[in-house]
Amino acid sequence: MIGVLGGMGPLATLDFFSKVLAATPAVGDADHVPLLIQSDPRIAPRPAAILSSGPSPLPQLLAGRDRLIAAGATALAMPCNTAHFWMADLLNGCGVPFISIVDACIGELRKLAPAGAPIGLIATRATLAAKIFDAPLLHAGYSPLLPDDHMMDTLVLPGIELVKAGHPAQGGPLIEQAVHTLLSRGAGAVALACTETPLALDAVQSPLRNQCVDSTAALARACVVWWQAELAKNR
């Protein structure tokens, strides 16, 4: 059973659950991955903890981690890019594998872009400021290519807000323009490292979608792969 440390926000957790089911080669119900999903929206806001001096969510994240493991989770996943800022702390003393959204995303980027390529990053200000993807991308042989301030203010952040407000089709052209700009500046592929942005591109059926990796979907697929491997081991 995979424990899911979610609720950051609840809609992103719902989207992740949906993508796990979609990624499962299931004939019947019994072929699906057993999940224990904590959707706890009371976890302290991650952007405020990173960008200003808001309270740290770490104690709540650790409590959630330990609750899921005590309840029988044999692996963990966390469908929130920003919360991976605390990944090292969450790995510390964690008795089960923790499937990283960053590693899952980079694993799928390898299918789109050769080593050494610049990788465009579409993310919230907190994820970018915390450099959550930067070091792992460099370590994997890529160079992160970030949106400039003007792109953030006019395209990325308004696009994310439109999805959050329930208008993904209105956010679509903004996120698409941001992806287009990063590709025209040399990105070999673009990481959609914010849960809202794939929904915006999907809503407008953007042809640029196949040059992007949806980090939520990548994490979902990595969870299905992990579960299938566990099943094979125990067969």
Next chain:
Amino acid sequence: MIGVLGGMGPLATLDFFSKVLAATPAVGDADHVPLLIQSDPRIAPRPAAILSSGPSPLPQLLAGRDRLIAAGATALAMPCNTAHFWMADLLNGCGVPFISIVDACIGELRKLAPAGAPIGLIATRATLAAKIFDAPLLHAGYSPLLPDDHMMDTLVLPGIELVKAGHPAQGGPLIEQAVHTLLSRGAGAVALACTETPLALDAVQSPLRNQCVDSTAALARACVVWWQAELAKNR
């Protein structure tokens, strides 16, 4: 935190999660209901246990119940109509409130049909055979009106199968015809007591939808109401 005994099947649990979020008057993430969702598709099939002599899912249901309570659930819900066959056993020794899909559904039927009215029931053969809604409907002053065998074989069951196979718009006209027939036979309202059937009617934007209660949505709304009342108590 509301514990959700799910995975019967996983898509119904996803639909329930989605309906809880949709039913929540949320301005921001923090207004959402904290949930701990067990989506365990390994629970023994309920129809086989009821209709033939398949293994009982009760031991697994009790283990799930106790796991969720031990992990901090202060109430429980189970988004599966058929599994409510074991409701009395699940209530036995259960230390927290268990929000019933049957009671939630009947609560919403009261807004559509006066006491004494016949209530049409659209459900799987197992839910009908186990009379899961019959006694509670009678107790609430209604008389259950069941589909006949011909309707089950030509409309209800093929309609459910089409939704399960990923073709809700093809199932729509079949379920709509079943609802229409029950209404024309005198039903004051129809209970959609099978998780797939509301998806079929929604896919064809059926005008009969507002004479029906979606039991999954009714349970979702009952959970939100329960949580809001708890918040108010602790304020």
